[in-house]
């Protein structure tokens with residue numbers, strides 16, 4: 787069981803599953819949403835994800851019409867994104883995890899918009915946009 791929380795601690799969650807595909811998304815939306823060079827993200831099964839406290843503090847913003855970016859309305863921590871057309875999956879923001887995870891798959895997405903001040907210094911695969919399926 788993995789656990790996580792937002793910066794102010796009002797929202798806590800648990801995930802009864804395994805984090806097995808970690809990616810770093812360098813798209814402009816993620817850069818703005820995180821205030822950073824990229825977002826570290828992993829797909830999780832919605833059915834195994836539970837908000838354990840602070841449900842009423844969840845807020846969402848839609849930069850794309852079909853995708854909610856969910857965050858804590860008190861402290862602003864980004865928690866996950868959820869697409870309307872893929873309700874079975876959420877994409878967790880890994881910085882909010884309190885339980886350590888061991889990465890299995892890692893890659894960089896949307897390197898076409900990588901921040902000019904950030905250098906990728908690992909050997910992981912880099913994709914211009916989405917990982918090809």
Ligand SMILES: [Zn+2]
Nearest residue numbers: 792794858861
């Ligand atoms: Zn919070």
Ligand SMILES: [Zn+2]
Nearest residue numbers: 811812813816
């Ligand atoms: Zn992104």
